Amino acid sequence: MAKVKVRFAPSPTGPLHIGGARSALFNWLFARHHGGIMVLRIEDTDLDRSTREYEELILESLRWLGIDWDEGVGVGGPNGPYRQQERLHLYKPYTERLLASGHAYECFCSEEELEAERQNLIAQGKMPRYLGKCRDLSQAEKEAKRAAGIKPAIRFRVPPGKLLVVNDLVRGRVEFESDGIGDFIIVKSDGLPTYNYAVVLDDADMEITHILRGEEHLSNTPRQLLIYEALGFKVPEFAHISLILGEDRSKMSKRHGATSVVQYREDGYLPEALVNFLALLGWSPEGEEEIFSAAEIARLFSLERVSKSPAVFNLDKLKWMNSYYLKKMTPAELTQLCLPHLQKAGLVETDLTADKLSWLEQVVAAVQEKMEYAAQAPELLQIFFGDAITIDEQDEEAKAALALDTSPAVLQALLTEVKALSAWDTAQVRQILKEIGKKVGVKGKALYMTVRAAVSGRSHGPDLNELLVLLGPAVVASRLTAVLEQL
Numbered sequence: 001m002a003k004v005k006v007r008f009a010p011s012p013t014g015p016l017h018i019g020g021a022r023s024a025l026f027n028w029l030f031a032r033h034h035g036g037i038m039v040l041r042i043e044d045t046d047l048d049r050s051t052r053e054y055e056e057l058i059l060e061s062l063r064w065l066g067i068d069w070d071e072g073v074g075v076g077g078p079n080g081p082y083r084q085q086e087r088l089h090l091y092k093p094y095t096e097r098l099l100a101s102g103h104a105y106e107c108f109c110s111e112e113e114l115e116a117e118r119q120n121l122i123a124q125g126k127m128p129r130y131l132g133k134c135r136d137l138s139q140a141e142k143e144a145k146r147a148a149g150i151k152p153a154i155r156f157r158v159p160p161g162k163l164l165v166v167n168d169l170v171r172g173r174v175e176f177e178s179d180g181i182g183d184f185i186i187v188k189s190d191g192l193p194t195y196n197y198a199v200v201l202d203d204a205d206m207e208i209t210h211i212l213r214g215e216e217h218l219s220n221t222p223r224q225l226l227i228y229e230a231l232g233f234k235v236p237e238f239a240h241i242s243l244i245l246g247e248d249r250s251k252m253s254k255r256h257g258a259t260s261v262v263q264y265r266e267d268g269y270l271p272e273a274l275v276n277f278l279a280l281l282g283w284s285p286e287g288e289e290e291i292f293s294a295a296e297i298a299r300l301f302s303l304e305r306v307s308k309s310p311a312v313f314n315l316d317k318l319k320w321m322n323s324y325y326l327k328k329m330t331p332a333e334l335t336q337l338c339l340p341h342l343q344k345a346g347l348v349e350t351d352l353t354a355d356k357l358s359w360l361e362q363v364v365a366a367v368q369e370k371m372e373y374a375a376q377a378p379e380l381l382q383i384f385f386g387d388a389i390t391i392d393e394q395d396e397e398a399k400a401a402l403a404l405d406t407s408p409a410v411l412q413a414l415l416t417e418v419k420a421l422s423a424w425d426t427a428q429v430r431q432i433l434k435e436i437g438k439k440v441g442v443k444g445k446a447l448y449m450t451v452r453a454a455v456s457g458r459s460h461g462p463d464l465n466e467l468l469v470l471l472g473p474a475v476v477a478s479r480l481t482a483v484l485e486q487l
Helices: 018-034 052-065 088-101 111-123 139-147 195-205 215-231 261-266 271-279 294-300 315-327 331-344 354-367 374-384 396-402 407-419 426-440 445-456 464-486
Strands: 005-008 037-040 104-107 153-156 163-168 172-177 184-187 210-214 237-241
Touching: 005 018, 005 210, 018 037, 018 052, 018 210, 018 237, 018 271, 018 294, 052 261, 052 271, 088 104, 088 153, 088 184, 088 195, 088 215, 153 215, 163 215, 163 237, 172 215, 184 195, 195 215, 210 215, 215 237, 261 271, 271 294, 271 315, 331 354, 331 374, 354 374, 354 464, 374 464, 396 445, 407 426, 407 445, 407 464, 426 445, 426 464, 445 464
Parallel strands: 005 037, 210 237
Antiparallel strands: 104 153, 153 184, 163 172
């Protein structure tokens, strides 16, 4: 087999979305598994929506995910340039060849004519397609159209009665009838190539051996096969990957979770978690293991284990997977990941002293087991900030603990103890709580839940002894005073 060469060719019309990221990842995994070449090409012929800012955002998202490329934008290579806008001059000779051979022809139909034809076919219950009005115009008719100021598009002449077969590496044999396609535009009247045309010329010129892309492109494949054949190009292998659906089995959208990679990055997900998660959207390894490094996935990856069925995007599973990777971080590393979110929430200042940073690392460590993504930090750490707290109105357990007859005595006894201290450690806290329980005559929830609710406003959270140590006697005293006043 020739050296594997794949490509990822995004359009810079927006940030890298989850579906695009998975396509890029599968191409990267396939290339790395086979010791092949990964090409990154930019399809920027949508002049109205393509921007260099989006291009850079896509490249940065790929780099963040750890997806690198051997040839293409920013890297160079023997088949450049790698932006379609810079390749337009390369397409013209191929167009002239197709016109000369009769595989293509000029079409002068207006948008209004085409829409009327389309609506007429729909009304008859037929598949909308171009019926070939300009197929056999005489030279005189063409000149008259040009004299009237009409710029022609170039259409590919689809042969009738032809069976087009795609031996898809994921979906198996897929057949298409040419009679259902209709002559399609390959170059628009403004001179820009259409997707189906440019993609074939680029893939052929760059000697792409395998095309791994989303299932939505399967319907484009017969048109592309016709162009490959007309120009005498070698046809690459195709593999169409299933769609990504939300948990309700509908098309992936924002209601199922963020749709762009940059949003997950901003929310504090880790690239290794997102790569691990995306790899399992449509591909499954042998066995039950679900946690893999990118290198491990590349070693195991094969198209034989890529599913034909749609992949379901389970946000809870992504959170679980990300939490696994967060737990592997040191408190110092996790704190740096959380800092922007804590600063945005106004909980910590921009310039932290060494002591404050050390304290913050301990605080982050206290909730590390509970954290699913870094943007949760303000919510999880809120209880560590401020001299007073608000009792969570939705937390019936916390409210019930503070409503006990013994609660005022428990809290007053603790307040008396903390007022005499400037600092304490876990052993001291444990001993103080034990003595208060004996003194007031309470234990279990009546003691510990009451104290937790008073100092945090919640019935659940970090270890109580650790929470009290990190808050410190002064803050605990302030919070107890405020709660006792309310009781």
